[in-house]
Amino acid sequence: MGRALMLPFTVERQVSDGTARIIVRGELDMETGPRLDEEIRGVEAEGPAVLVLDLRGVSFFDSTGLQLVLDADVRAREEGRRFVVLPGDGEPLRVLELADVADRLQLEE
């Protein structure tokens, strides 16, 4: 199967009642990672009480994605924000479990 069949990378932002939700789709890798990083930091700057990172539509996830999730988690703890990750049941969950970080992050289905 070739790259043509992969989903295009998109980042979508939804904000309501102090909860910001970032929905990521497609391949999260070295090329697309900086776009998500920028989005997360932009949302954080608006000071939401809860930040939800929805990775259920992510088809590729590696150490770039891991880095973004862990950084966002550390900042959330420092800044007193709830940080929730929706890993889905594919690659993001596999990588988070492999790195043994799944049980200390706030994961939801």
Next chain:
Amino acid sequence: MGEDELAVLRRALDLSGIGFTLADPRLPDSPLVYVNQSFLAMTGYTTDDVLGRNCRFLQGRDTDPGPIDKLRRAVADGRPATVELRNYRKDGTPFWNEVHIAPVRDEDGELVRYVGVQIDVTAHREEQRLRFAAQDAERRLTFLAEASPLLDASLDLRSTLDSLTHLSVPFLGDASLVYEVRHDEVHQLSTAAIDPAVEALVRELPSAYAAHAADPLVRVLRSGKAEIVSSLGPAKAAMIVPLKARGTIVGVVVFASLGSRRRYGRSELAVAEDLAHRAALALDNARLYENLGAVAQALQVGLLPQQLPLLAGVDLAARYRPAGDGSLIGGDFYDVLPRADGIVDLVIGDVTGKGARAAGLTAQVRHTLRTAARYEDSPSRVLDVVNRTLIAERTDTGRYCTVAMCRLEPNGSTRATICCAGHPLPIVIRGHGTIEHVGRPGSVLGWVPDPRLLDIEFELNPGQALVLFTDGVTEARTTGDAYGLGGLEELLRAATGEDADAIAARVDRAAAHAGERRDDVAVLVARRGGTSAG
């Protein structure tokens, strides 16, 4: 690299524990113009002592002239080189210095710097010397050398290749073609032809075909010796010349005579070889300059052991394959750390990120591991030191690392202890087609101050092999890559009884055949001597 990246790199270099120097060959006697903190700590000199001086002030009474001469010749030819030197600190105490130097050229191809990566390998070397009488040169693992032929071309490489083919026609042939062998296939990289008729002939040649040992191109690629052949496809005569850079054959260039009265003899071949030699260096420099440039690339050389130690009763092998087109410095590393008391630590790891940042972090983690492994009494305690170091030096962006570390007991004991920090669990090939994962999942390093790190003991009996690997090996693409963890397990079941090198080669080949990787692939294999496992 932007300013920020440079500042980060410079700081990372200061933290790395690896001496790093830059010399300016355009100034008289090539003086040092930059040294990092680690270099000063290693040598006992101050910045004022060393800047403006040629680096030979480190030499002394017992410095072997052989490696010095090798360095001198490399500098004269504008080549990189790696040597081990007896050097002296400011206070006169000698130490063993593993020195890697590499030329850095500017956009115009002018040699502007020589980078030096210097590692104090005294402890390492003394231990090795005491315990292993003979060093087997054939076991030297030159990882970059193995990786080089697999590096795909980029835009810069392409234009260099095209220059090579175009400038050699018609002087050396009616047609000129560059090939490389990749994954057992011969690939055409660039062609040039003297006229449309020849061009039509060239265009009919396959752009890729399966490599056979009988193919003269493959023969030259394997032997590294240029050949004149009396026919080659449509050509009446051809010269096949290897492209050798830094001791590695990266491809072959073919100069062909089609129908003309052109004859090839010794003098034509000499010209062709000289041209190929220059082209190979240019290609190599083009590769060095891609993306992050020569500094990070030169540093990478210092990140993997140049040679695995020879251990009594344990057979070691490793492979490293950079991700994608190989132009980015990846975050995988491995190391083998023999201690004076006979304990041997095997480590493999993966740091987050790519490029200069990853290179600096890799250097730091490897150095911390080496230091902590000397005094900590279990793998989990060693990894805890790494975790604390990463957290203590945390900046805006975290620095994370996964590691699997296995400690082998001395004197032929079959006992081993494994600790995994966010890393895939290693596999032991037990024999008779059975394999077993060893270790318990533990936390990625650099994130939380109280990581879960568990030491698990297991037996590694004679004839059994421990296989440590990084995530790239089993990278499972949801887009159809069939070779995941299951594929690796199946492959290792079939590897029962093979030696460490054969097992490592198997894993490396399988990963290569599974398609282009997003992640680096590293594998380290340790097999106990003996055959009881069959």
